[in-house]
Amino acid sequence: MKLYNTLNRTIEEFKPYNPTEVKVYVCGVTPYSSTHVGHALSYVVFDVLRRYLEYSGFNVHHVQNFTDVDDKIIIKAKEEGISENELTERYIQDFFATMDALNVLRATKYPRATQEIPDIIETINTLIESGHAYPAGADVFFRVKESINYGELSNRSTEDMISGSRIEIDPNKENPIDFALWKGSKEGEPSWDSPWGPGRPGWHIECTTMSTKYLGDQLDIHGGGMDLVFPHHENEIAQSEAYTSKQPFSKIWMHNGLLQFGQDKMSKSIGNLVSVEEALTKHQPDALRLYLLSSHYRSPLNYSDEGCEAVARSLQRLRVALEPSAANGTILDASAYKTKFLNHMSNDLDTPQSIAVMFDLAREINRAKESSMEVAEAQNELKTMGNILGITFSLPETAILSNVAPFIDLLLEIRQDLRQANQYDLADKIRNTLQDLNINIEDTSTGPKWQ
RNA sequence: GGCGACGUAGCCAAGUGGUCUAAGGCGGAGGUCUGCAAAACCUCUAUUCGGCGGUUCGAAUCCGCCCGUCGCCUCCA
Numbered sequence: 001m002k003l004y005n006t007l008n009r010t011i012e013e014f015k016p017y018n019p020t021e022v023k024v025y026v027c028g029v030t031p032y033s034s035t036h037v038g039h040a041l042s043y044v045v046f047d048v049l050r051r052y053l054e055y056s057g058f059n060v061h062h063v064q065n066f067t068d069v070d071d072k073i074i075i076k077a078k079e080e081g082i083s084e085n086e087l088t089e090r091y092i093q094d095f096f097a098t099m100d101a102l103n104v105l106r107a108t109k110y111p112r113a114t115q116e117i118p119d120i121i122e123t124i125n126t127l128i129e130s131g132h133a134y135p136a137g138a139d140v141f142f143r144v145k146e147s148i149n150y151g152e153l154s155n156r157s158t159e160d161m162i163s164g165s166r167i168e169i170d171p172n173k174e175n176p177i178d179f180a181l182w183k184g185s186k187e188g189e190p191s192w193d194s195p196w197g198p199g200r201p202g203w204h205i206e207c208t209t210m211s212t213k214y215l216g217d218q219l220d221i222h223g224g225g226m227d228l229v230f231p232h233h234e235n236e237i238a239q240s241e242a243y244t245s246k247q248p249f250s251k252i253w254m255h256n257g258l259l260q261f262g263q264d265k266m267s268k269s270i271g272n273l274v275s276v277e278e279a280l281t282k283h284q285p286d287a288l289r290l291y292l293l294s295s296h297y298r299s300p301l302n303y304s305d306e307g308c309e310a311v312a313r314s315l316q317r318l319r320v321a322l323e324p325s326a327a328n329g330t331i332l333d334a335s336a337y338k339t340k341f342l343n344h345m346s347n348d349l350d351t352p353q354s355i356a357v358m359f360d361l362a363r364e365i366n367r368a369k370e371s372s373m374e375v376a377e378a379q380n381e382l383k384t385m386g387n388i389l390g391i392t393f394s395l396p397e398t399a400i401l402s403n404v405a406p407f408i409d410l411l412l413e414i415r416q417d418l419r420q421a422n423q424y425d426l427a428d429k430i431r432n433t434l435q436d437l438n439i440n441i442e443d444t445s446t447g448p449k450w451q
Numbered sequence: 452g453g454c455g456a457c458g459u460a461g462c463c464a465a466g467u468g469g470u471c472u473a474a475g476g477c478g479g480a481g482g483u484c485u486g487c488a489a490a491a492c493c494u495c496u497a498u499u500c501g502g503c504g505g506u507u508c509g510a511a512u513c514c515g516c517c518c519g520u521c522g523c524c525u526c527c528a
Contacts, residue, residue, distance in 0.1 A: 009455095029528070043528035072526065080460090154523080160453050161524070203526085220462075227528030232527090251525040255454085258522070267527055295464060300457075300521070307463060317476090320490065344465095352465050356475035366491055424486060431488075442489050449490095 001056065001346045003221075004298060006229060006253040007153055010349055014252060016220040021059040023215040025250070027224035027232070028110070028206065029066040031091030032076045034275040035098040037288075037303055038266040039258035042225050044289055044390070045297040045349070047104040049223070052345050052387050062107040063214045065207060066092055068114050069200050071165035074189055084190050085114075098276045102285050103390045104393045105199065109214050113206040116213070117192045123209045123243055124181045124194075127205050132242040135196050136172040144177045147238040153253060154230035179235055181205045187398045204235040208243055222250035226258055226298075227265075230268020257295075260302040272301060286391050287312035293351040293389055314359070318386070319393050322379050327372035334378035337361040351389065358385050395451075408439060412448045415441075 003014045016022045026046045029039055046062075053060050068088040077087045092112075099106075113120070124140055127133035134143050144150050144158065151157055161177050170176075180202035185191035191198035211219060217240075224233065233253065240249040258265045261272045279288055282305060291311040297299045337357055344353035361382050365375050386393055411430055418427040431441045434450070442449045 030526080036528090040527050045528095154454075156454055156524075170469070212456080223528095226456090227527055230523060233526090256528070258528075260521075265522065265527090291463095298456090299464085302463085304463085307477085310463070313478095314476050317491090350465080352476095353474070356465070359475055363492080367493095370492065394500070419486075423487075430486070435489095441488070443485075444490080 003252050003254060003347050004348050006255050022053050022220045022447060024060060024062045024221045025211040025215055026064045027228055028064040028066050029095060030070050031088045031095060033075045035095050036266060036273040037277050037279050039229040040102055040276045041292045042256050043099060043104050043290045044102060046223050047390055049349060050105060055388050061215060063109045064107040065210050066110060066112045068112045069190060101280060102289055103392055111210040111214060113201060115204060116209055119213055120205055120209045121194050123205060126243055133181055138197050138199060139172060139180055140182035140196055141173055141198060142181050142239060143262045144174055150238050153237055154234050156400055188272045204232055206240060207236050208240040212244060213409050217244040217246045219250040221252045221254055223254040226255040229255055256297045257300040260300050283308040283312060289316055290315055290391055295353060297349055318358060319364050321365045322382060322393055325369045327369060327377050328374050331374045332368040332378040334361055334381040338381050358382060408450055
């Protein structure tokens with residue numbers, strides 16, 4: 001399998017350290033607001049990576065963190081008059097509910113920063129002892145100039161960063177580009193005891209501690225959104241390699257393009273968010289998922305309801321192709337489609353091309369059905385492809401209560417009688433009226449069907 | 452100011468040196484089927500890939516310049 005590696009900006013052959021297992025660490029959310037469609041894009045992409053690796057026979061260890069201590073969390077909790085813990089717990093549950101709805105498989109482990117404090121302190125201690133970090137006042141900073149490769153991931157020089165006027169100068173820092181490993185607490189902030197006084201971990205250090213603790217010193221794949229490349233992942237590399245004395249921290253760095261909404265990226269700071277919950281009131285999970293995968297994961301995708309609706313219509317074509325057929329003639333061979341599908345998946349997760357293959361196969365199945373070929377096997381291949389992408393093909397939820405079904409069946413029976421009697425005006429009236437109620441009638445060779 | 456990405460049909464979106472007179476989807480047009488529909492199937496819907504130059508036997512694909520859009524450099528998937 002080939003994957004694009006942000007570290008060297010090339011597509012390279014992926015070979016995990018262990019030929020049978022893959023260690024993946026994906027940066028998770030800061031749980032202080034509802035999970036939005038941009039998050040969904042990222043986690044759906046890494047879910048597809050995981051599903052494809054598992055399909056390819058790898059045992060995948062997938063760790064994803066929750067950054068459950070941070071300035072925004074503290075502010076939001078104060079605003080709502082609840083504890084930080086209560087706030088993060090609420091949005092962690094929201095995250096899980098959302099991911100379940102989108103058929104995202106659960107990671108192997110979801111560590112939370114606040115539950116790893118002793119280990120984080122231990123990591124910081126090690127870094128101080130080796131001269132990579134220094135306490136200053138109530139804080140501890142990472143000494144960036146000790147890291148030779150600093151800037152490699154984000155392709156920028158330390159000089160550029162220093163000259164950038166946007167870096168705030170902290171008098172406690174030896175160097176403006178040094179970053180905090182431990183932040184001394186101010187009044188009213190959550191804090192933990194440490195050798196440097198009460199405080200909390202900086203943003204980046206938790207990932208070093210958790211990834212080395214749960215996956216080992218070196219990862220196969222580290223993932224996240226493109227907005228994390230700098231400073232978060234750059235700092236993570238510096239810390240982790242200093243901590244373990246091993247390079248590289250991660251073989252491959254994968255970054256998904258950011259979801260756009262209108263002219264801007266969808267983001268908490270801009271406030272142009274569409275929560276997944278809101279999106280799912282208008283679109284089925286399968287449609288949203290397929291939509292998120294319809295452009296390449298490294299490209300930005302502009303979210304729109306119209307786009308989702310178009311995908312939902314196309315999804316119906318796939319479902320129709322999967323409807324069972326009684327024909328049992330020559331067996332349709334779908335192996336060529338499967339090979340193509342897998343080749344595209346192997347090429348840096350080219351899901352748009354893979355999806356195109358699914359539509360080609362669906363057409364082939366429908367064609368085969370018309371000539372009474374046996375398609376069950378081909379249909380299974382199509383389902384397998386869907387499964388790799390996490391598409392369930394399940395029917396959209398209908399508002400129809402099961403106890404009205406007999407009445408609809410009765411209406412259709414009457415309509416059949418009317419059709420037999422050539423009373424088409426009345427038959428069409430039934431069909432049109434049901435259509436207005438969002439019940440679609442199809443007259444097939446085996447009788448009428450409704451949905 | 453520094454770093455990076457992108458600009459392909461009405462819309463979404465692949466393809467990154469020859470098989471591209473450019474995949475797939477949505478939308479649209481015509482047809483087959485049907486009492487009529489629906490669904491499905493068939494045909495058509497970019498001789499062209501932001502613009503201008505260059506490299507090459509050959510470029511949407513490489514290089515340069517220009518125009519436009521966006522991201523990162525501050526919390527962010």
